[in-house]
Amino acid sequence: MAKQKKMVEEITSMDEDFVKWYTDIVKKAELMSYSSVKGCMIIQPYGYAIWENIQKILDGRFKELGHENVAMPMLIPESLLQKEKDHVEGFAPEVAWVTHGGSEKLQERLCIRPTSETLFCEHFSHIIHSWRDLPKLYNQWCSVVRWEKTTRPFLRSVEFYWQEGHTMHETAEEAKKETEQMLNVYANFCENDLAIPVIKGQKTEKEKFAGAEATYTIEALMHDGKALQSATSHYFGDGFAKAFDITFQNRENKSEYPHQTSWGISTRIIGGIIMTHGDDNGLVLPPAIAPIQVIIIPIAMHKEGVIDKANEILNELKSICRVKMDTSEQTPGWKFAEYEMKGVPLRLEIGPKDIEKGQCVIVRRDNREKIIVNLENLENEVLRLLEEVRKGIYEKALERRNNMTYTAKNMDEIKEISNSKQGFIKAMWCGSKECEEKLKDELGITSRCIPFHQENISDKCAICGEKAKNMLYWGKAY
RNA sequence: CGAGGCGUAGCUCAGUUUGGUAGAGUGCCUGGUUUGGGACCAGGAUGCCGCAGGUUCAAGUCCUGUCGCCUCGACCA
Numbered sequence: 270m271a272k273q274k275k276m277v278e279e280i281t282s283m284d285e286d287f288v289k290w291y292t293d294i295v296k297k298a299e300l301m302s303y304s305s306v307k308g309c310m311i312i313q314p315y316g317y318a319i320w321e322n323i324q325k326i327l328d329g330r331f332k333e334l335g336h337e338n339v340a341m342p343m344l345i346p347e348s349l350l351q352k353e354k355d356h357v358e359g360f361a362p363e364v365a366w367v368t369h370g371g372s373e374k375l376q377e378r379l380c381i382r383p384t385s386e387t388l389f390c391e392h393f394s395h396i397i398h399s400w401r402d403l404p405k406l407y408n409q410w411c412s413v414v415r416w417e418k419t420t421r422p423f424l425r426s427v428e429f430y431w432q433e434g435h436t437m438h439e440t441a442e443e444a445k446k447e448t449e450q451m452l453n454v455y456a457n458f459c460e461n462d463l464a465i466p467v468i469k470g471q472k473t474e475k476e477k478f479a480g481a482e483a484t485y486t487i488e489a490l491m492h493d494g495k496a497l498q499s500a501t502s503h504y505f506g507d508g509f510a511k512a513f514d515i516t517f518q519n520r521e522n523k524s525e526y527p528h529q530t531s532w533g534i535s536t537r538i539i540g541g542i543i544m545t546h547g548d549d550n551g552l553v554l555p556p557a558i559a560p561i562q563v564i565i566i567p568i569a570m571h572k573e574g575v576i577d578k579a580n581e582i583l584n585e586l587k588s589i590c591r592v593k594m595d596t597s598e599q600t601p602g603w604k605f606a607e608y609e610m611k612g613v614p615l616r617l618e619i620g621p622k623d624i625e626k627g628q629c630v631i632v633r634r635d636n637r638e639k640i641i642v643n644l645e646n647l648e649n650e651v652l653r654l655l656e657e658v659r660k661g662i663y664e665k666a667l668e669r670r671n672n673m674t675y676t677a678k679n680m681d682e683i684k685e686i687s688n689s690k691q692g693f694i695k696a697m698w699c700g701s702k703e704c705e706e707k708l709k710d711e712l713g714i715t716s717r718c719i720p721f722h723q724e725n726i727s728d729k730c731a732i733c734g735e736k737a738k739n740m741l742y743w744g745k746a747y
Numbered sequence: 748c749g750a751g752g753c754g755u756a757g758c759u760c761a762g763u764u765u766g767g768u769a770g771a772g773u774g775c776c777u778g779g780u781u782u783g784g785g786a787c788c789a790g791g792a793u794g795c796c797g798c799a800g801g802u803u804c805a806a807g808u809c810c811u812g813u814c815g816c817c818u819c820g821a822c823c824a
Contacts, residue, residue: 288818296758307815363823384824417823418748425824498824537824568783602784609784620783630783713820747824 280610282549287493294543295422298552298611308420308427312536315611318560319539320430324410326462326557327432327534330454336406336434341388343411344379349387353512356386359479363415365427381414386480386531389435390513393527397437400519403527404447405437423540424497424747431535437527439519441506444528448504451532452485455500462557463538464663465489465545466670467499468693468742470718475705478531482506488717488742490670491544494691496717496744499541502532540747546635546662552612553634553662556655563651564608565594568601568620579619582629582647589648590655609634614658615651635661678727679734683743687712693744697737699730707732708743717742 280297283290295301300316312320328338344367351357360383367379382388393405412430420426434451438444452469459465467487477484481503489499507526510516519525546553556562563586567579579594586592595604601618608616618630631640631650635658642650673692677683686694694714698704708714719739730737 292817303816359823413824415823418821419818419823429824431824501824533824535824566783570782572782598782600782600784600786602782602786604785605783606785618783622783 280549280551283492283547290547290549291540291544292422294547294552294610300539300543300552301422306427308417310422310426310428312430315560316539319542319554319558320536322558322560323534323538324432327454327458328408328410330458331408331432331434334406334450334454336408336436339407339409340411341382341385341392341409343382345382345385345387347378347380349391350380352387352390353480353509356480356509360384360415363417365414365416382411383413383415384531384533385409385411385413385433386435386509387513389531390509390515390529393435393437393510394513394515397515397517397527399517400439402517403437403439404443406434406447407436408432408434421540423536423543425537429536431533434530434532436530437510437515438529439517439527441528444506444530445504448483448485448502448530448532451530452487452500452502455502455532455534456487458534459487459489459499459538460663462555463542463545464555464659464666465499465541466663466667468718468720469722470720470742472501472718473702473705473716473741475702476716478503480505480508482508486718488744489541489545490673490693490744491541491747492547492669493544494673494745496693496742496746497537497541497544498717498746499538500532500534503530505529505531545666547612550606551610554612554614555662556614556659559612559614560591561593561608561611561613562590562655563592563615563617564604564613565592565617565619566601566604566608567594567596568618568623570596572621574624575619575621578624582617582619582644585647586651590651605632615654617651633658633661635665676726677731679729679731683708683731684712687714691745693717693742695724695726695740695742696731697726697729698739698741699733699735700738701730701733701735704730704732714743714745717744717746 280293281289298315299313301313302311304311364380364383367381368375389407396402397405410432412428414428417425417427436447438447456467456469459467467489469487472484472486478501483504485502487499489497491497507528509529510526515527516524517527542555543552546555565579565583567575570576583592583594605616612634614634616632623629627644628641629644631642631654633654675686675690675692675694677686677694677696683694683696705716719741723740726740728737729735
C-alpha cells in the first residue's frame with residue numbers, strides 16, 4: 270500500500286525519531302501526564318481505561334484458574350527484605366526507603382515494595398501448616414516502586430502498576446505446571462487480545478529473576494526493532510520457603526518445604542501496545558482493550574434527523590460493544606483525526622446521504638478502509654470488523670517481526686547484523702555467561718530468551734565456537 | 748551515576764550573541780457562518796521569563812548557586 274499522507278502534524282514521524290514519536294503519542298492521546306516527582310506518572314482516564322480493560326480480562330482468567338486476590342502492605346521491614354540473599358542483592362540497589370514516621374526516626378527502616386515476594390512468604394509461613402492448606406493461589410493488583418535512574422512513560426517509571434501472582438504448591442511438578450500455565454495465560458492474552466505476537470521461552474541464568482530457580486518470559490518485538498519483555502513467570506523451587514521457614518506436614522506426616530511460583534504483567538504492556546501497533550497518525554488499539562471500540566461521528570448534525578438516527582445507532586450498538594458518539598461542535602475532519610490519534614478501532618460516519626440510503630460508513634483504524642454498511646446488518650458487521658481489525662494488526666505485527674528476525678551462525682554474522690539492522694537475532698549458544706557478557710560488552714545486545722521452540726542452526730556456539738547447547742534469541746531490550 | 752541539551756502564556760517555541768515597555772503560532776472564552784479528512788470571520792482573557800542571590804540607573808538577557816525536565820550511555824519490568 271502506498272504510504273498514507275500524514276494527517277496529524279503534531280506527531281513526530283516514527284521513522285524520523287522513534288523516541289519522540291512515542292512520547293508524542295502518549296501525550297497527545299492523553300494516556301498519561303508527568304507528575305512533580307521524577308519518574309512518576311499520572312495515568313489519565315484514557316490510559317487508565319486501557320489498564321482497567323487489561324485488568325478485567327486477566328483478572329477473570331486468573332480467577333477461572335482458582336486464584337484469589339489479596340492486598341499486601343506497601344512497606345517491607347528491612348530485615349524481611351534481607352532474608353533471601355539473591356533477592357535482596359537484586360533489588361536493594363533500587364529500593365526507596367521510609368526512614369521516619371512523622372518526626373520520629375524509625376528503629377528499622379521500611380522499604381517501599383519493589384515486588385512482594387518477601388511479604389507473601391512471611392504471610393505464607395503463618396498460614397501454611399498442612400498439605401491440606403495447599404495450593405495457595407494468590408494474586409494482587411497494586412503498584413510497586415523501583416528507583417530507576419532513567420525513566421520513560423509506561424516502559425520504565427519509578428512507580429508502576431502491575432499484578433503479581435504468588436502461589437505455593439505441594440510438589441515441584443505442580444509448581445512447575447503453574448509457572449507454565451501462567452506463562453501461557455499471558456502469551457494467549459498478548460497474542461489473542463492484544464494482537465501482539467510473542468516468543469515464549471526461558472531466561473538464561475544471567476537474566477533470570479533475583480532468587481528464582483527458573484524464569485520464563487514472553488518477548489515481543491517493537492516497531493523500532495527493540496525487544497520488550499512483556500510478562501514473566503518464575504519457578505522458585507523451595508528456595509524462598511527455606512529462607513522464610515515455610516513448612517507443611519505432608520501426606521506422610523513429614524515436614525516439607527512447599528514449592529513456589531510468582532508471575533506478573535505490568536502497565537509496561539501499554540507501552541508494548543503503543544510500540545507494536547501505533548503508526549504516524551497515532552495509537553492503534555486492539556479492540557479487546559480499547560476504551561472506545563466504535564466512535565460515531567454524525568455528519569451535518571444540524572440537518573433534520575441526523576442526530577436522531579445517530580442516537581438510534583448508538584443505542585443499538587451499546588449492547589454489543591463499547592461505543593461513543595461525538596456531538597461536539599468540532600468539524601468532522603477534526604474528529605476523524607482525533608479518534609485516529611486515540612486509536613479507536615472503528616469509526617462510524619452517519620450523514621444525510623447515508624440516512625437516505627439506509628446505510629452508514631465504517632472506517633477501520635488499522636488500514637483506513639471505508640466500508641459501506643447496510644443499517645439492517647449493522648451489529649453483525651461491527652462485530653465482524655472488530656475481529657478483522659484484531660486479525661489485521663496481529664498479522665501486520667507478525668509479518669514485521671518475521672522480517673526483523675535474523676539468523677547468525679558466527680560472531681562475524683552477529684556483528685554484521687547487529688551493526689546494520691534492528692531486530693531479533695537467532696543464534697546458537699554454548700550456555701556460558703562469558704559469551705552473553707561478550708555480546709553485551711561488544712554489541713550492546715542481550716539474550717532475550719531460550720525459546721521453547723528450538724531450531725538447530727548449527728552445532729557450534731556462534732560466539733565462542735564451542736559445542737552449542739541451545740538456540741537463543743538476542744536483541745536490544747527496553 | 749557519566750556526557751550533552753532545555754526551563755519564557757495551557758501547549759510548542761522565538762527573544763539571550765549586543766541589557767532598555769513581554770512576543771508568535773496553537774489552544775482557551777464570546778458571537779456568527781460552517782460541517783463526508785484537523786473550517787472561516789469578528790472580538791476577548793491569559794505571564795513572579797524554573798527558583799535564590801549578585802552586578803547595573805535598568806536583567807528574560809550578564810555572573811554565582813540551586814531545582815527540575817529531556818536525550819544518549821551504564822543499571823533495570
